[in-house]
Amino acid sequence: MIKVSLICQNGASTGLVVKKMREYALKENIDVEISAYADSQLSNIIEDKDIILLGPQVAFKKTSFDKVFPQYASKIRVISTMDFGMMNGEKILKDALETIKTLR
Amino acid sequence: MDVIQECMNMIAYGGEAKSLALLAIQQAREKNFEESKESLRKCDEALLKSHQAHTNLLVQEAQGQELTITIFMLHAADHLGSAETIRALADEMILLHKEIKK
Numbered sequence: 001m002i003k004v005s006l007i008c009q010n011g012a013s014t015g016l017v018v019k020k021m022r023e024y025a026l027k028e029n030i031d032v033e034i035s036a037y038a039d040s041q042l043s044n045i046i047e048d049k050d051i052i053l054l055g056p057q058v059a060f061k062k063t064s065f066d067k068v069f070p071q072y073a074s075k076i077r078v079i080s081t082m083d084f085g086m087m088n089g090e091k092i093l094k095d096a097l098e099t100i101k102t103l104r
Numbered sequence: 105m106d107v108i109q110e111c112m113n114m115i116a117y118g119g120e121a122k123s124l125a126l127l128a129i130q131q132a133r134e135k136n137f138e139e140s141k142e143s144l145r146k147c148d149e150a151l152l153k154s155h156q157a158h159t160n161l162l163v164q165e166a167q168g169q170e171l172t173i174t175i176f177m178l179h180a181a182d183h184l185g186s187a188e189t190i191r192a193l194a195d196e197m198i199l200l201h202k203e204i205k206k
Contacts, residue, residue: 013116016108016112057118060126063130
């Protein structure tokens with residue numbers, strides 16, 4: 001199963017986005033596991049996930065994450081501010097699945 | 105737009121502004137002052153959008169609509185607030201980096 005994880009400072013806003021993404025996945029019958037974590041937990045989960053999506057509010061941490069996890073840098077992506085703000089779960093999930101295809 | 109949507113816009117654009125302000129400071133540290141200036145310009149654009157969402161909520165309240173205060177709203181206000189603080193400090197820190205360069 002594809003595993004998608006969203007990261008923000010404490011999971012409050014990403015929680016809502018995750019809900020929207022799950023609704024879309026359920027509607028379209030996409031076999032995917034979507035979860036939200038705080039940035040401090042990244043080291044515990046990164047190995048297990050197919051893609052890590054950063055909320056725009058933690059986008060500035062991408063460079064430091066890339067340095068700490070150079071082997072996983074390609075699967076750390078930042079969600080577009082507009083999609084995140086509009087809670088466009090459909091677009092975020094579609095983009096994530098496309099990205100995963102290019103990673104494999 | 106509903107309250108949650110406005111809050112999400114505050115968080116998303118406030119967060120983008122914060123990220124860009126920090127990037128601008130980093131670029132100044134690496135002596136890329138032109139790039140730094142451009143990041144601050146983008147930061148101000150994002151901050152404006154975040155502010156707009158905040159204003160929309162204030163307008164709703166001023167018009168007499170009953171707004172239920174939630175932790176999520178406070179969380180959004182917190183994001184905007186910290187973005188503003190970091191934006192203001194970015195100017196000072198970039199000036200310091202310019203001083204050091206001399």
